[in-house]
Amino acid sequence: MVTTEKRITSAQLACIVFILGMSLKMLVLPVLLIKSVWRDAAVSIALILSIEFVCLIALTVAFIVAPDERFPVLVQKCFGKWVAKVLFVLFAVYFFFKLILLSGEVRIFFSENLFADFNWQAYSLPLFALCAVMGMGTARAIGRTAQFLLPCIVVAIVVLLALVGAGADLSGILPFLEHGAHNAMRDVVRFSMWYGDYSILVVFLGSVKRTKKTAVVTVAAGFAALLAVLFYSVILISAFSSVADYVRYGQNVMGMSPVMQANLMQGRFDLLFFCIWLFSVFVKAGVLSYAAVTFLCTALPVRQPLCSLIFAALLYFVTMLWGSATGLQSFMIETCAVASFVFQFVAPIVALVVAFAGRHRVKKQGVGKVRAKKDKKKDSVPQAIPNVGKEVGNDAK
Amino acid sequence: MTRSKKILIYKLCCVVFALVLLFLPQRSFSYGEIRILATVLGIDGEDGNVQVSAQLAVPVDQNSGGQASTVAKADGGSIGEALENLEIGLGRRVDYGHLSSVVVGKDTKLKDIVKFLGYLMSSGKAGPGTYLVYCSVEPAADFIEKAQSIGESSDAEISSFIAYNRSGNHVAATGILEFLQGMHSLSHAAMLPCVELEDDAKDAAETAASQDGQAKNGAGDEESGGSKNKKLVAANVMAVMGGEKEEILLLDTPCTRGIVWQDPNSAFGLVELHNVQIDGRDISSVPARLTAKHVKRKASVERGENVFTYTIKIKLRLEDAQMLCEPICGNRTKKALEKEFESMVSNNLMEAVAFSKASGIDFLGIRDHFHKFCTKGYRNFDLSSVVVRVNVQATIQT
Numbered sequence: 001m002v003t004t005e006k007r008i009t010s011a012q013l014a015c016i017v018f019i020l021g022m023s024l025k026m027l028v029l030p031v032l033l034i035k036s037v038w039r040d041a042a043v044s045i046a047l048i049l050s051i052e053f054v055c056l057i058a059l060t061v062a063f064i065v066a067p068d069e070r071f072p073v074l075v076q077k078c079f080g081k082w083v084a085k086v087l088f089v090l091f092a093v094y095f096f097f098k099l100i101l102l103s104g105e106v107r108i109f110f111s112e113n114l115f116a117d118f119n120w121q122a123y124s125l126p127l128f129a130l131c132a133v134m135g136m137g138t139a140r141a142i143g144r145t146a147q148f149l150l151p152c153i154v155v156a157i158v159v160l161l162a163l164v165g166a167g168a169d170l171s172g173i174l175p176f177l178e179h180g181a182h183n184a185m186r187d188v189v190r191f192s193m194w195y196g197d198y199s200i201l202v203v204f205l206g207s208v209k210r211t212k213k214t215a216v217v218t219v220a221a222g223f224a225a226l227l228a229v230l231f232y233s234v235i236l237i238s239a240f241s242s243v244a245d246y247v248r249y250g251q252n253v254m255g256m257s258p259v260m261q262a263n264l265m266q267g268r269f270d271l272l273f274f275c276i277w278l279f280s281v282f283v284k285a286g287v288l289s290y291a292a293v294t295f296l297c298t299a300l301p302v303r304q305p306l307c308s309l310i311f312a313a314l315l316y317f318v319t320m321l322w323g324s325a326t327g328l329q330s331f332m333i334e335t336c337a338v339a340s341f342v343f344q345f346v347a348p349i350v351a352l353v354v355a356f357a358g359r360h361r362v363k364k365q366g367v368g369k370v371r372a373k374k375d376k377k378k379d380s381v382p383q384a385i386p387n388v389g390k391e392v393g394n395d396a397k
Numbered sequence: 398m399t400r401s402k403k404i405l406i407y408k409l410c411c412v413v414f415a416l417v418l419l420f421l422p423q424r425s426f427s428y429g430e431i432r433i434l435a436t437v438l439g440i441d442g443e444d445g446n447v448q449v450s451a452q453l454a455v456p457v458d459q460n461s462g463g464q465a466s467t468v469a470k471a472d473g474g475s476i477g478e479a480l481e482n483l484e485i486g487l488g489r490r491v492d493y494g495h496l497s498s499v500v501v502g503k504d505t506k507l508k509d510i511v512k513f514l515g516y517l518m519s520s521g522k523a524g525p526g527t528y529l530v531y532c533s534v535e536p537a538a539d540f541i542e543k544a545q546s547i548g549e550s551s552d553a554e555i556s557s558f559i560a561y562n563r564s565g566n567h568v569a570a571t572g573i574l575e576f577l578q579g580m581h582s583l584s585h586a587a588m589l590p591c592v593e594l595e596d597d598a599k600d601a602a603e604t605a606a607s608q609d610g611q612a613k614n615g616a617g618d619e620e621s622g623g624s625k626n627k628k629l630v631a632a633n634v635m636a637v638m639g640g641e642k643e644e645i646l647l648l649d650t651p652c653t654r655g656i657v658w659q660d661p662n663s664a665f666g667l668v669e670l671h672n673v674q675i676d677g678r679d680i681s682s683v684p685a686r687l688t689a690k691h692v693k694r695k696a697s698v699e700r701g702e703n704v705f706t707y708t709i710k711i712k713l714r715l716e717d718a719q720m721l722c723e724p725i726c727g728n729r730t731k732k733a734l735e736k737e738f739e740s741m742v743s744n745n746l747m748e749a750v751a752f753s754k755a756s757g758i759d760f761l762g763i764r765d766h767f768h769k770f771c772t773k774g775y776r777n778f779d780l781s782s783v784v785v786r787v788n789v790q791a792t793i794q795t
Contacts, residue, residue, distance in 0.1 A: 112521065126417055129410045136403070167662065172578075174769035239525070239574060242581040246519040305406070 007207050010214040012143030013063070014221035015150040016204070016287060017056065020197040021225025022157070023280040025049075027105040029194040030233040031240075031251050032329065033187055039241035040184040042173040045233045047188045048195050049226045051344075056198045056222040058348035060215050063201075063208055066355035067362045071205035072298040074354040077361065087350065088299035094343050095200065095292035096315070097336055101193050102285055103127060103319050104328040111325075112250020124319060127285060128312045134286030135293035135308030139207045142290050149279050156276035157228055163270050164235050172238030189341045193332040196344025197284070198222070202351045203291040249326065433489045436466075437544075438523070439537030440476065441502035443509045448472050449479040450538035451491065452545055468545045470538055476513045480522070493522040499529050499573065501589065502537030507638045507645060511580050514573050525574035531589035531636040533647055543594050568666070569635065569657045579639070583768045584759040586639025588656060591647070640758040648752060655749030658742050659707055659761065664690040668713070670741060675733045683734060685713040688794065696763075696771035699784075703774040705763050706786045709742060714794045731793050738791040750785045757781075 008016075025048075033041035066074065076084040103124060111118035134142065177184060208214065240247040293308045300307070322328040332340075437452035450470040471486050473479030484491050499517065501510055517523035532540045571589055579587030635653045638645045648656070657663050670683040689712040697704050715734075753761055759780050767775040 122417060126414045129413060133407065133410055136406070171766075171769050175772060239578075243518075243574070243577045246515055246577060248519065248521055250521070251525075305403075 006138050006140055007209050008139050008143030008204060009209050010211050010217050012140075012147045013201075013204060013208050013214070014217040015146040016143060017198070017201070017218055018150065018221040018225045019146055019153065019280045019283050020200060020287065021052070021056075021222050022228050023284045024102055024105060024197060025195060025229045026232055027281065028108055028249055028329075029191060030236045031247055031249055032191060032194070033233075034237055034240050034244045034247055036187050036190075037183045038244050039173050039237060040177055040179075041187075041237045041241070042234055043177055043181070043184040044187045044191075045230065045237070047184070048191070049230055051188070052195050052198055053222060053226055055196070055344060055348045056201075057219060059198055059201050059205075059351055060218045062205060062348065062351035062355040063218065064210065064215055065359050066206050066351075067358045069206045069358060071202050071207075071351070071354070072295070074206060074358045075350070078354045078357045085299040088295040090343070091202070091347070092292040092295040092299070094340070095288045095295075096311075096318075097332070097340075098193065098197075099131065099285060099288045099292070099315055100319055101328065101332050102281065102288065103315070104322065104325040106281060108249050108325045112248055121320065124316065127282070128316045130282060131285055131289035131315060132308050132312035135289040135311055136305045137286075137290055139204055139290075142287055145286070146283055149283060152276050153280045156273040157280075159273045160270060160277060161228060161231055165231065168235045168238065170234055170238045172241045173234055190333050190337050192338075192341035192344065193336050196340060196347075199344050199347030200287055200291045202347050203294050205351055205355065432492050433487060434495045435491050435493050436495055437498045437500060437541055438493075438496055438517075439500040439502060439532075439541045440510075440513050441505060441536045441538055442472075443506055444512060445474055446472070447474070447476050447479045447513070448536075448538060449476065449483055450541050451483060452541050453487075453491070454495070466545065468542050476516050477520070496523050496527055499523060499527055500537040500540055500592070501529065501531050502540070503532055503535055507643055510638075511577070514577060518573050518577065523573055525572060527573045529571045529573055529576050529589055530592045531645070532593065533591045533634065533636060534593050540592070540594065568633065569653075569660045569663055579760070579762065582762065582765040584639070584762045584765040586637065586758045586760040586762070588635045588637045588760045589645075591634045591636055637753075637756070637758050637760040639760060640756070642756070642758060646756060646758065648749070651745050652749045652752050655745035655747070656761070658709060658746050659692055659694075659749075661690065661692040667716070668738075670734070670737050673734075673737050675730055675737070683737075684716040685738070685793070686716055688712045688714050694766055696767045696774055698771065698774045703767065703771075703778060703783045704786065705766070705783050706788065707746060708788045708790075709746075710790045710792075711738070711742065712792050712794055713738060731795065735791045735793055738793075739789040742789045742791070743787045746787050747785070754781050754783075 025045075029048075030041065030045065033044050037044060069077075072084065072088065075087060079087070106127065107118070107120050107124070110123065111120070134145075236251070240251070289308070289311065293304060293311050296302065296311065297304045297307050302310070319328075322331065434454040435451045436454050439450040441448040441450075448470065449472075450468060452466060452468055454466050469483055469487055471479050471483035473482050480491070499514070501513075514523075514529070517527075518525060569588070569590055571587070576587045576589065579585075633650050633653055635648045635656055636645045637648060664687065666687050668685055668687050670685075671681065673680050673683060675683075689710075691710040693708040695706045695708070697706070749761065753759060753763075757780065759765075763783055763785075764775070764778055764780060767778050
């Protein structure tokens with residue numbers, strides 16, 4: 001059995017879901033979509049969010065169905081040791097590239113919005129140090145961090161959305177799909193590295209203390225994140241749909257409030273809230289790092305702390321391969337898009353398969369237990385009943 | 398890994414993080430002390446010969462007695478080159494993070510304005526919310542220089558003047574984003590509020606002349622000579638541009654009011670009725686404070702005709718409340734006043750529509766609205782044949 005100390009509560013899971021659901025998609029993705037498909041970006045973002053939400057529902061079902069065994073153990077029992085190892089490495093590589101992308105987005109944000117002479121090589125060190133530290137952590141540590149920061153993040157996002165939403169004219173997104181749906185659909189695949197964030201949740205499969213409300217709070221958190229991203233994206237797309245050539249990559253929720261408020265007398269107190277909101281991006285970086293390190297440790301004979309340090313160092317050096325963040329974006333669009341699009345569906349499918357297989361196995365063992373008891377009574381011969389939970393706990397260790 | 402080793406790693410990480418935060422800013426921003434902040438930017442000329450003028454806030458020690466703001470000018474073949482020359486001339490790096498207003502000077506061509514503003518926004522020098530004003534009587538450089546002479550805080554004055562007008566006064570304001578949106582929309586038109594510096598002395602003289610020629614020395618006269626004889630005046634004239642026309646047209650005051658009435662962002666300020674007859678009484682002026690405004694636009698096709706309907710609901714509070722003090726007559730007066738206000742709004746807006754149709758400049762964005770909300774009407778859209786209806790509902794709050 002997974003020890004109670006290493007499991008996260010339903011509330012913590014909901015916090016993680018909310019943070020994963022909205023952080024990266026509010027940085028550069030809407031701008032990229034605007035530059036690509038102009039006002040049809042609203043349709044693309046709606047499709048993207050719908051796909052993600054379906055994946056979240058599938059993963060929530062997996063969370064409810066799965067027995068109290070950690071995801072690596074479930075996969076090993078379902079597919080065998082070597083298939084599991086290959087899957088884990090694939091998961092880790094996927095999360096690795098997502099982290100590279102995230103670091104690039106943060107780099108664009110800081111260089112375009114805050115510092116003209118942003119020294120990325122130096123300033124990425126703290127980000128990757130954070131990744132290393134959180135990679136060494138446990139699911140419970142991640143959950144607690146998310147739970148601790150969530151109230152601040154929620155307040156910040158509510159204030160920011162209120163600032164940008166007041167008096168916003170949303171008619172800029174009309175008319176929908178004037179030149180057909182092809183381009184909007186194409187971009188859903190092209191920008192697939194920017195979403196599919198709920199696939200990270202597989203790492204928490206079997207590590208959640210389930211209650212009756214687990215499914216409801218998880219889906220509600222995902223839906224709230226969906227609404228926040230959609231609301232903000234529609235405002236941004238509406239504002240820039242006719243002037244897509246002029247929009248800067250760094251234009252995001254921070255740059256929108258002075259546009260919408262159009263009142264210089266208020267000052268820039270929105271910056272304070274934006275900085276708080278940025279915590280969500282850093283927490284997401286930590287969750288990605290934790291997931292990747294966990295899978296690598298399971299697949300390879302390396303201990304978690306060392307693995308985490310190597311992972312962070314690798315991240316740093318690979319990130320430095322791209323001189324510009326836009327070059328990194330091109331790489332993600334041209335090279336990783338199709339694989340990422342497929343993989344975001346693979347994660348919930350694998351989670352569902354192993355969850356149902358695990359449940360089936362536990363039920364069978366349960367039937368076996370009853371039969372054994374009956375046989376015991378019948379024959380009065382003592383028999384050893386395998387303790388499934390203990391076995392799994394050992395495997396997990 | 399033991400707990401003590403983990404703690405050691407955390408401590409090391411904290412130390413590294415602290416060192417990065419402490420020392421790197423000094424290395425990264427070694428030019429911090431030779432920066433200067435641009436608050437207002439003026440643009441004149443055309444592509445190939447651009448003149449820029451900037452009102453600059455100079456960071457100075459409060460006790461040093463140095464000048465806190467200055468105006469600098471530069472020329473260049475393009476706006477980028479002109480701005481570069483500005484920095485070279487100043488010997489300082491200009492920071493545009495606090496740029497609040499861009500002033501476009503008289504005689505600047507429309508295509509050049511679009512190009513310059515596109516450059517400013519895409520380069521990040523001007524944010525999308527930066528205010529845009531048109532100087533219809535003089536070059537932007539002269540305007541900024543005169544504004545600077547008003548006083549030390551004039552850099553803040555221009556931006557706060559526009560910001561206040563946007564939020565607290567019933568005049569229209571335009572940001573760079575709004576302007577470019579208009580020019581790149583299917584209406585291909587935009588409008589700019591005009592600003593000018595008015596002579597206080599001249600103003601005072603006019604007032605004196607209007608008061609039966611009684612000689613009266615106003616404050617402007619007493620303090621004439623020097624910098625205090627000028628003031629910024631609210632823009633009651635709008636410049637419109639777009640369509641097939643290259644030149645910029647200036648609207649008259651009623652047309653400008655018409656534009657403001659259909660602008661949902663200008664929902665506060667003083668509005669005034671002039672020379673009205675209420676209950677047989679001739680009243681020269683009825684000032685009222687606008688407290689709320691709701692504007693709805695609807696595009697439709699009725700009997701094969703494109704119909705564009707404005708529905709404007711306004712709430713007003715009379716400044717001169719004694720007009721409604723008598724309870725029985727008060728209600729009748731109130732109704733009559735509401736009708737007068739409704740008629741004024743409708744007339745102003747219809748004048749703006751008539752100007753738009755006559756000039757062929759769709760600055761009210763009617764074509765764009767049809768494109769968004771009425772595809773059937775957009776297919777055979779013709780600005781001159783659109784039927785425009787204005788429904789106004791004015792409520793005087795008592």
